[in-house]
Amino acid sequence: xxxxxxxxxxxxxxxxxxxxxxxxxxxxxxxxxxxxxxxxxxxxxxxxxxxxxxxxxxxxxxxxxxxxxxxxxxxxxxxxxxxxxxxxxxxxxxxxxxxxxxxxxxxxxxxxxxxxxxxxxxxxxxxxxxxxxxxxxxxxxxxxxxxxxxxxxxxxxxxxxxxxxxxxxxxxxxxxxxxxxxxxxxxxxxxxxxxxxxxxxxxxxxxxxxxxxxxxxxxxxxxxxxxxxxxxxxxxxxxxxxxxxxxxxxxxxxxxxxxxxxxxxxxxxxxxxxx
Numbered sequence: 001x002x003x004x005x006x007x008x009x010x011x012x013x014x015x016x017x018x019x020x021x022x023x024x025x026x027x028x029x030x031x032x033x034x035x036x037x038x039x040x041x042x043x044x045x046x047x048x049x050x051x052x053x054x055x056x057x058x059x060x061x062x063x064x065x066x067x068x069x070x071x072x073x074x075x076x077x078x079x080x081x082x083x084x085x086x087x088x089x090x091x092x093x094x095x096x097x098x099x100x101x102x103x104x105x106x107x108x109x110x111x112x113x114x115x116x117x118x119x120x121x122x123x124x125x126x127x128x129x130x131x132x133x134x135x136x137x138x139x140x141x142x143x144x145x146x147x148x149x150x151x152x153x154x155x156x157x158x159x160x161x162x163x164x165x166x167x168x169x170x171x172x173x174x175x176x177x178x179x180x181x182x183x184x185x186x187x188x189x190x191x192x193x194x195x196x197x198x199x200x201x202x203x204x205x206x207x208x209x210x211x212x213x214x215x216x217x218x219x220x221x222x223x224x225x226x227x228x229x230x231x232x233x234x235x236x237x238x239x240x241x242x243x244x245x246x247x248x249x250x251x252x253x254x255x256x257x258x259x260x261x262x263x264x265x266x267x268x269x270x271x272x273x274x275x
């Protein structure tokens with residue numbers, strides 16, 4: 001190889017090396033530019049508020065409640081639907097109890113009467129015994145609310161007379177409910193009745209309230225000092241239960257006249273002698 005050829009190759013190699021260095025530098029610059037832009041974009045986006053980011057709470061201000069999947073009105077609506085369906089099933093159970101008795105009442109029949117499936121009735125109350133307990137407690141609670149409203153803070157003889165008034169109103173205004181409750185109460189005499197404890201609990205509450213009213217009347221001097229409040233309460237409850245039994249087996253008895261007669265007997269039996 002001649003000296004001229006060797007010089008040519010050396011120059012060509014230097015040119016190639018220079019081009020390679022320039023290309024590498026260009027790529028480095030381009031890469032740095034991409035990274036720099038990316039970093040800048042990430043920093044800018046980090047500072048930019050997001051439309052789905054959490055609310056920033058300022059000191060002294062309550063945080064804004066997050067939007068829940070189920071709003072409060074929706075929850076109330078569900079509770080209302082549940083209460084409404086339960087009331088419809090309870091009403092159907094009362095009707096069937098009065099029409100067919102305990103043995104003839106079925107969960108399937110209640111579902112059909114109320115417009116629901118037997119499965120929903122079973123899901124809500126568990127069993128026939130559970131439903132019977134619910135019906136008794138529901139009607140008994142309505143009866144006790146009525147008594148509390150009518151008594152309205154009275155004591156002694158006035159309180160008991162108002163209880164008889166509440167009973168008369170219940171017979172007139174809610175005869176089916178009262179029949180259903182007392183049907184269950186009398187059937188609870190059967191040792192196998194699974195709702196006996198429910199009936200006993202209501203009886204104890206009733207006797208306790210009557211005894212308290214009589215004791216308060218005794219303390220105020222309205223009721224005779226010789227009256228035993230507990231015994232008088234048992235006697236009053238027995239008379240009321242007897243009157244209701246007579247009405248159940250014979251709805252044509254003169255309920256209003258008997259109610260007035262009972263009011264008079266309460267006064268004569270309990271009132272302290274005037275001196």
